[in-house]
Amino acid sequence: MSKIFVGVAWPYVNGDLHPGHIAGNFLPADIFARFQRYLGNEVLMVSGSDCYGTPITVEADKRGKPAEQIVAEYHPHHLELFKQYGISFDLYTQTTTQNHAETTQEMLLNLARNGYLLKQKTKQYFSAEDNKFLPDRYVEGECKFCGYKEARGDQCDQCGRVLEYSDLKNPVNKLTKKSVTLRETEHLFLNWPLLQPFLDKYVDTHGQNWKSWIFKEVAGWLKKGLQPRAITRDINWGVKIPNEKLPKELQLENFQNKRIYVWFEAVIGYLSAAKEYGKNWQEFWHPEKKDEVKMYNFMGKDNVVFHCLFWPGQLYGAYGDDIKLPDVISANQYLNLEGQKFSKSRGITIDSLYLAKTYGADPVRFYLTYIMPENSDADFSWEGFVDFNNNILIGIFGNFINRVLKLSENLKLVDKFNFDNGIEEAIHLALQRSYRDLSKCDFKLYSHEILLLASVGNKYINDKEPWRLDKNSGEYLQIMSNCLVIVLALQALLKPLIPEAVVKLEKLTGVEFAKWPDLNTVIAKIPEIKLSETKPLFVKLDPEVIKLEQVKIFKR
RNA sequence: GCCAACGUAGCUCAGCGGUAGAGCAAUCGUUUCAUAAGCGAUGGGUCGGAGGUCCGAUUCCUCCCGUUGGCACCA
Numbered sequence: 353m354s355k356i357f358v359g360v361a362w363p364y365v366n367g368d369l370h371p372g373h374i375a376g377n378f379l380p381a382d383i384f385a386r387f388q389r390y391l392g393n394e395v396l397m398v399s400g401s402d403c404y405g406t407p408i409t410v411e412a413d414k415r416g417k418p419a420e421q422i423v424a425e426y427h428p429h430h431l432e433l434f435k436q437y438g439i440s441f442d443l444y445t446q447t448t449t450q451n452h453a454e455t456t457q458e459m460l461l462n463l464a465r466n467g468y469l470l471k472q473k474t475k476q477y478f479s480a481e482d483n484k485f486l487p488d489r490y491v492e493g494e495c496k497f498c499g500y501k502e503a504r505g506d507q508c509d510q511c512g513r514v515l516e517y518s519d520l521k522n523p524v525n526k527l528t529k530k531s532v533t534l535r536e537t538e539h540l541f542l543n544w545p546l547l548q549p550f551l552d553k554y555v556d557t558h559g560q561n562w563k564s565w566i567f568k569e570v571a572g573w574l575k576k577g578l579q580p581r582a583i584t585r586d587i588n589w590g591v592k593i594p595n596e597k598l599p600k601e602l603q604l605e606n607f608q609n610k611r612i613y614v615w616f617e618a619v620i621g622y623l624s625a626a627k628e629y630g631k632n633w634q635e636f637w638h639p640e641k642k643d644e645v646k647m648y649n650f651m652g653k654d655n656v657v658f659h660c661l662f663w664p665g666q667l668y669g670a671y672g673d674d675i676k677l678p679d680v681i682s683a684n685q686y687l688n689l690e691g692q693k694f695s696k697s698r699g700i701t702i703d704s705l706y707l708a709k710t711y712g713a714d715p716v717r718f719y720l721t722y723i724m725p726e727n728s729d730a731d732f733s734w735e736g737f738v739d740f741n742n743n744i745l746i747g748i749f750g751n752f753i754n755r756v757l758k759l760s761e762n763l764k765l766v767d768k769f770n771f772d773n774g775i776e777e778a779i780h781l782a783l784q785r786s787y788r789d790l791s792k793c794d795f796k797l798y799s800h801e802i803l804l805l806a807s808v809g810n811k812y813i814n815d816k817e818p819w820r821l822d823k824n825s826g827e828y829l830q831i832m833s834n835c836l837v838i839v840l841a842l843q844a845l846l847k848p849l850i851p852e853a854v855v856k857l858e859k860l861t862g863v864e865f866a867k868w869p870d871l872n873t874v875i876a877k878i879p880e881i882k883l884s885e886t887k888p889l890f891v892k893l894d895p896e897v898i899k900l901e902q903v904k905i906f907k908r
Numbered sequence: 909g910c911c912a913a914c915g916u917a918g919c920u921c922a923g924c925g926g927u928a929g930a931g932c933a934a935u936c937g938u939u940u941c942a943u944a945a946g947c948g949a950u951g952g953g954u955c956g957g958a959g960g961u962c963c964g965a966u967u968c969c970u971c972c973c974g975u976u977g978g979c980a981c982c983a
Contacts (some may be wrong), residue, residue: 567912572911581980728914755942819941
């Protein structure tokens, strides 16, 4: 038995999560965690709400509420969503805990002690009337490139360019429209050039386990050379700087109005959440032998550099060889909706909770995996979903289960029978390939593999036409035994993907698999089968659903 | 602008140096055990564009076009 750490990128709590978050982060992580537990490994799966940073304060200002209240409002929404989708976290916490603050400060102090921090002056927008610095998001002005009047301090929404300070004309405070000026401010920086030799080596050894596009992207960053990066900023919402504990030369003026930067702090949640979970967290993060633990991180493509470079760099810089580093970075591209980006403000979205409640968590989980954006952006379309539900999930998979169970009623089953041509091999292959795909985090491939087996089953039963035979004949028993092994194999294979449906299926067949089985284990279960009255596992959808749901998205 | 990824049948994608593949959709045929599901067959692609390397390129190289992410104060 080995230990498996599953860390999922921490989402902001400034709004509800859309199906893209599920497909890109939470679902792959959950399938993987369930798979590992199913293998008998000890899994610790954690994540939590990323509570700090400007997106939260922006939302808070917009709504005229304190940031704490935004967090308090959305965090429970996320918890409810995970419950609905069966995302099996061992702990889903938030970054506002005392434990997280202490862990973050400890890491910062360690980095200072190990000589990886610098103090540097930078320029930042300053509002004289408020007597405070403003994050770039709070500043707007005219874009130098396209003339757009409401360009944000960091980026122009019209032409999409990243803006430097000199690129924004007539900058003003977005909220009060009073003009702002650039002023010098003092911050702590992480001295990345000092950590680059370590990261070159880390990526060289660990990058083999990553998808090639991730590896190439990270290699591109290293090739350009890392630059020092600020780890504190002028804001009042965040983890406080342990200023008095820092060496004199690193102490900051006016530190009461500064906080630790979110990019630096949020990832530390992987470590602090493990501590909060308690028990044997040290065995995950400080194992006696490094290869007793495998550490996996799941995220969207926007987060790659933070997990592939910055996070391992922070860990190594603070703890040296005394800490476990992430092994596998599994990042996904984005999910679009009906060919467009998800956008809450433009209404291009689906209420994730409604989706699972209305259509069932399992059909949605299966569909999202079937189209998972692993190597390129993918598209959720209602036509695609209904088509998948009716023709693939029910037509191929559900229907096969149903017809076999109906035909097998009242049969006396034994585990001595002969496999017909190709059946044994098809099952063996499905078990073997699914194991391989899940181990490599190729979830889409895994879902396709399973459907292939159901398809083999449909062809087989069609060729054999058992309904023409005498139910008491040996040949009938033989055919149905072949079919039932396929059903049991499907049941076993689908456990990490559609847990609720598998529980229903277990009740129908009377068989359970406590551990990921091999072919012989599946065969051995045949005599244990006790069929209950067969009921369909999934609900067929009226194609009218497509239009009804699309109207909700495109009503404006 | 720079660093990367992606662009293959109507749709979703696999293939990544040797005469273009799968699933779904479409058309035709067929079965009735099954949620009118299943099975078989057929049609459908100058593999984003232009050059280049090679006996041979969807597959390697260069450039271009389109989409996406990142580019250090969004994480």
